[in-house]
Amino acid sequence: MSTHSAPLPSTCCYCGVGCGVLITPEKNGDVTVAGNPDYPVNRGALCSKGLNLQYTVNDRSDRLLYPQMRYSKSRPLQRVSWDDALARTAAVFKTFIERYGPDSVAFYASGQCLTEEYYVLNKLMKGFIGSNNLDTNSRLCMSSAVVGYKMALGEDSVPVCYDDIELADCFLITGANPAWCHPILWRRVEAHKAANPATKVIVVDPRATDSTALADLHLQLIPGTDVVLHQALARALIEAGDIDLAFIEQHAEGFEAYRAIVMARPLAESAAQCGVPEADIRLAASYLGSARAFLSMWTMGLNQSAVGVDKNLSLLNLHLITGQIGRPGAGPLSLTGQPNAMGGREVGGLSNLLPAHRDLANPAHRAEVQQFWGSGPLAATPGYTATEMFEALEDGRLKAIWILCTNPLTSLPNVRQAEAALAKAKFVVVQEISNQPETLAYADVILPAAAWAEKEGTMTNSERRISHLAKVVDAPGEALPDAEIICRFARAMGFAGFDFANTEAIYQEHTRLTAGTRLDISGLNYAVLRARCSVQWPYRAGQAAPETARLFTDQQFATPSGRARIQPVAVAFRSEAPDADFPFILTTGRIRDQWHTMSKTGKVSKLRQHIPRAFLEIHPDDAASLGVREDDLVVVSSRRGEVRVAARLSAAIRPGVVLLPMHWGRSLGSDLNRANNVTSGTIDPISKEPDFKFCAVQVLKY
Numbered sequence: 001m002s003t004h005s006a007p008l009p010s011t012c013c014y015c016g017v018g019c020g021v022l023i024t025p026e027k028n029g030d031v032t033v034a035g036n037p038d039y040p041v042n043r044g045a046l047c048s049k050g051l052n053l054q055y056t057v058n059d060r061s062d063r064l065l066y067p068q069m070r071y072s073k074s075r076p077l078q079r080v081s082w083d084d085a086l087a088r089t090a091a092v093f094k095t096f097i098e099r100y101g102p103d104s105v106a107f108y109a110s111g112q113c114l115t116e117e118y119y120v121l122n123k124l125m126k127g128f129i130g131s132n133n134l135d136t137n138s139r140l141c142m143s144s145a146v147v148g149y150k151m152a153l154g155e156d157s158v159p160v161c162y163d164d165i166e167l168a169d170c171f172l173i174t175g176a177n178p179a180w181c182h183p184i185l186w187r188r189v190e191a192h193k194a195a196n197p198a199t200k201v202i203v204v205d206p207r208a209t210d211s212t213a214l215a216d217l218h219l220q221l222i223p224g225t226d227v228v229l230h231q232a233l234a235r236a237l238i239e240a241g242d243i244d245l246a247f248i249e250q251h252a253e254g255f256e257a258y259r260a261i262v263m264a265r266p267l268a269e270s271a272a273q274c275g276v277p278e279a280d281i282r283l284a285a286s287y288l289g290s291a292r293a294f295l296s297m298w299t300m301g302l303n304q305s306a307v308g309v310d311k312n313l314s315l316l317n318l319h320l321i322t323g324q325i326g327r328p329g330a331g332p333l334s335l336t337g338q339p340n341a342m343g344g345r346e347v348g349g350l351s352n353l354l355p356a357h358r359d360l361a362n363p364a365h366r367a368e369v370q371q372f373w374g375s376g377p378l379a380a381t382p383g384y385t386a387t388e389m390f391e392a393l394e395d396g397r398l399k400a401i402w403i404l405c406t407n408p409l410t411s412l413p414n415v416r417q418a419e420a421a422l423a424k425a426k427f428v429v430v431q432e433i434s435n436q437p438e439t440l441a442y443a444d445v446i447l448p449a450a451a452w453a454e455k456e457g458t459m460t461n462s463e464r465r466i467s468h469l470a471k472v473v474d475a476p477g478e479a480l481p482d483a484e485i486i487c488r489f490a491r492a493m494g495f496a497g498f499d500f501a502n503t504e505a506i507y508q509e510h511t512r513l514t515a516g517t518r519l520d521i522s523g524l525n526y527a528v529l530r531a532r533c534s535v536q537w538p539y540r541a542g543q544a545a546p547e548t549a550r551l552f553t554d555q556q557f558a559t560p561s562g563r564a565r566i567q568p569v570a571v572a573f574r575s576e577a578p579d580a581d582f583p584f585i586l587t588t589g590r591i592r593d594q595w596h597t598m599s600k601t602g603k604v605s606k607l608r609q610h611i612p613r614a615f616l617e618i619h620p621d622d623a624a625s626l627g628v629r630e631d632d633l634v635v636v637s638s639r640r641g642e643v644r645v646a647a648r649l650s651a652a653i654r655p656g657v658v659l660l661p662m663h664w665g666r667s668l669g670s671d672l673n674r675a676n677n678v679t680s681g682t683i684d685p686i687s688k689e690p691d692f693k694f695c696a697v698q699v700l701k702y
């Protein structure tokens with residue numbers, strides 16, 4: 001047990017809001033967790049998930065305690081030593097790499113990984129194994145926003161800070177339900193509006209939610225029509241003269257081509273396509289156009305789409321034509337779903353990224369990283385993305401996969417395909433804290449990992465705020481921190497450069513690699529983070545006022561011309577369209593008290609009470625036409641599989657649209673409440689983010 005007794009600062013391990021907490025070790029080995037009153041994000045407040053963090057740490061009944069391995073697919077798993085597990089894994093990886101090349105192996109990680117874990121994984125895979133086959137579940141979450149930022153602003157950067165909430169007088173919330181999914185941030189919006197009733201809140205969502213309850217205007221659009229709506233708003237802004245021509249002339253490019261596209265479609269036509277009254281579009285545009293400062297917030301409703309990049313770009317365009325960026329209270333604020341999706345992007349932890357936002361396609365950038373690491377040449381070709389990895393496993397291009405800190409057999413779309421892929425994989429390593437995930441059934445090697453509060457490291461939240469997470473208690477059994485597992489494996493592979501004295505040494509190497517880039521954090525170290533609690537990047541060494549609340553305040557963007565790019569996005573439809581056999585549009589979503597695949601929140605009885613089981617939300621008119629009543633068991637089927645859950649009738653959802661929560665996987669011996677049995681494997685062609693928010697299903701009474 002740890003010798004600490006005073007509370008130690010950390011950050012909540014759930015959503016990207018990144019609330020500060022204080023963790024106190026108790027004499028019996030348990031911990032208590034409270035909101036950190038000094039932390040700038042939440043000032044001591046926590047949502048229901050954060051308030052129950054301690055139970056997830058203290059309940060260790062599901063923890064993996066020692067490495068396990070099987071010597072062939074036909075033999076059972078048996079307990080082994082760390083040395084044996086890593087030596088055999090290294091031998092298998094080496095064999096595949098020698099026979100089939102470095103692209104025959106892959107790592108699939110998580111936006112919950114700490115930055116140091118991302119760093120050593122990236123270094124190992126891209127620098128030393130020589131493949132870019134490292135992707136994470138952030139691909140399922142934020143990759144469309146990443147591409148949108150890069151295409152429009154020149155870099156993957158959130159330009160605003162949370163303090164802009166109190167400075168904005170108009171909010172455009174689209175494809176998000178922050179009242180449930182980012183509650184502490186939403187409370188700041190609520191408090192701001194309560195104190196300033198003239199503040200306008202526009203919420204765009206096919207469903208009425210707790211977030212729409214605060215809205216002055218709810219635009220209940222037909223799923224998938226976001227680009228049309230954004231362009232209609234732009235047209236109304238242009239017609240009303242509510243655009244910033246001086247900003248456009250001096251700081252943006254591409255306006256004329258964009259203008260031609262948005263003016264080509266009459267507002268009445270857009271309104272009909274979106275299922276939103278034309279008057280409401282004009283009213284929303286008038287709120288945006290008259291705002292002193294407007295802030296947009298979005299999550300999966302835009303990102304998880306076959307046109308996710310287009311949706312992001314069309315939203316960013318609204319900021320660019322109104323000049324609402326780079327000044328207090330104004331700009332785009334993408335809300336990350338995971339606690340360290342941002343940190344992962346900074347480290348380059350996706351299969352198409354390099355550290356510190358360097359460009360994989362740029363030979364000079366690759367050479368720079370290679371030289372810094374002292375590694376072999378970095379591959380120029382992007383590696384497999386999340387869904388591509390499982391396709392490559394299924395058809396044999398990929399021989400081995402190492403899954404850590406994520407549960408793809410609940411979270412991937414069209415999950416039956418992922419199951420088939422893991423069944424065919426030649427070698428599967430699962431690095432996990434819990435004995436529950438479905439992936440364990442396919443594992444050749446199981447590696448027990450330390451959980452939150454059992455290891456130290458750093459994370460970056462949605463406003464570029466980096467914080468240090470303390471280690472408070474020891475991990476149970478033989479579980480090890482993820483970074484240590486990766487470094488031990490790298491050494492077993494025979495690679496130099498993984499002899500870090502401690503986690504801080506990894507962090508120091510990471511910060512040095514950012515020097516001179518736009519996200520330069522070379523002035524940061526653990527001592528600074530402990531002293532300041534947290535800082536927003538960039539944070540350059542020797543800089544007089546190192547912390548950076550907002551980006552682009554000089555209106556100089558990260559493009560070659562220094563101008564932001566207004567992208568003339570054309571309207572496209574790439575989703576699976578409803579038809580006579582599958583007439584409903586299925587969308588997926590999250591509920592207030594659960595987080596992702598419930599490995600942690602599902603253990604807490606208080607959190608299960610809010611909504612204890614999976615359900616299908618369906619409009620009462622649709623239910624009546626099917627003879628379905630409240631709580632009736634229904635079968636939701638698509639071309640890929642089926643789900644059987646109870647119906648919840650709600651006028652909050654549009655007729656013709658149904659919703660399944662994304663959290664439930666296999667439970668009580670059945671996987672028929674798993675939404676991803678039916679979701680589509682369609683992905684955005686650029687970001688490769690899946691289309692979780694749109695597929696065609698049939699609903700029948702069971």
Ligand code: SF4
Pocket residue numbers: 012013014015016017018019042045046047048049050051181182183184185
């Ligand atoms: Fe944790 Fe997010 Fe809740 Fe804050 S809002 S306590 S970060 S889950």
